[in-house]
Amino acid sequence: MIEVVVTALRDEAQGVLGIELRAADGALLPPFEPGAHVDVHLPGGLTRQYSLCNDASETARYCIGVGLSALSRGGSAYVHEKLREGDRLMIGEPRALFRLSPDAARHRFIAGGIGITPILAMIRWCARHALPWELHYCVRSRLNAAYLHELSLLGGHVHLYADDEEAVHLPRDVGPMMCDLDPTEHVYCCGPGGLMDAVAAQGERLGLPPQRQHFERFTAPVSAVQTSSDSAFTVVLARQGVRCNVEADESILGSLERHGICPPFSCREGLCRSCEVVLLAGEADHRDYVLSDDEQRLNKSLIICVSRANSRELIIDL
Ligand code: FES
Helix, strand or coil: CEEEEEEEEEEEECCEEEEEEEECCCCCCCCCCCCCEEEEEEHHHEEEEEEECCCCCCCCCEEEEEECCCCCCCHHHHHHHCCCCCCEEEECCCECCCCCCCCCCEEEEEEEHHHHHHHHHHHHHHHHCCCCEEEEEEECCHHHCCCHHHHHCCCCEEEEEEHHHCCCCCCCCCHHHHCCCCCCEEEEEECCHHHHHHHHHHHHHCCCCHHHEEEECCCCCCCCCCCCCCCCEEEEECCCCEEEEECCCCCHHHHHHHCCCCCCCCCCCCCCCCCEEEEEECCEECCCCCCCHHHHHHCCEEECCCCEECCCEEEECC
16 A cells, blocks of 8 residues: 555546645655556545556656546545545555557547546557557537547547537447557547447447457446345355355355455455455356456456356355
8 A cells, every 4th residue: 555645636627636646755656557547545444446647657646537426425526525635545556457458559549538547548658659549539528528638739639529519329329439440459448338338339240359449447337246136155265264155145255254354355346356366166157347258268267346156166265
């Protein structure tokens, strides 16, 4: 964990607050990859993941952008209403789950709303390394389009789509955004679930291989994690020699905590990978958004905050 100080706050657009963080002890911060995020620990035991949006070559500071969510469960509301310059916060080390591919000769970005933040860091990287890029940026209104001026200075093509400037049925038709993909081009998408689902569906229609599509989810779909048809199963902790019953209405992580075992976690929504464990035996019912299709098929790894079992028992390396 790193203690940081809020050294600047800036309105980046309507409902988007830009925050600059520097190490409390004045030291340099750990380096990060474009697209990486940090866990930010807020008062009240809240932990939120925010993407770093400054230039990844900077290590004197981290910049994040926080959109005020209408459905805020406390995180964005606290940041917008209570956070002040000079406040101290604890953050985790940067983690990169959404990365620029070194195999891509061109990069096509599709961002929705606050999903622009990891993409901004990626575009800064492209600009610094003279890599061709193109951005399709979907917002409710031009007033909500954070970082638009900075983006216009970074040497690529920015296409802005504002819902209030045209009659739009959501999710948007993303066909035109992906109609002229170069065979060497990769697609990166971050934004609301509807937009990402539409991009994934269009990628499938175009026969785009999964390696050329990259997604970063901020929130899990509402219905995704637990269902009323779930049943109980047993999880065995091989190293500790402990067996835990996982009830139908709890997660593996919840069951372990109930048994006094506290593995690391952060989002509890299958988005951040911090609770991943090695799966030694049993068949997983993977419900996360971070393991690739291949990783899920291999069945060697398990995201214990959301995934369940298709077998009566799972043995994990804990
Ligand atoms: S805690 Fe984030 S994926 Fe499990």
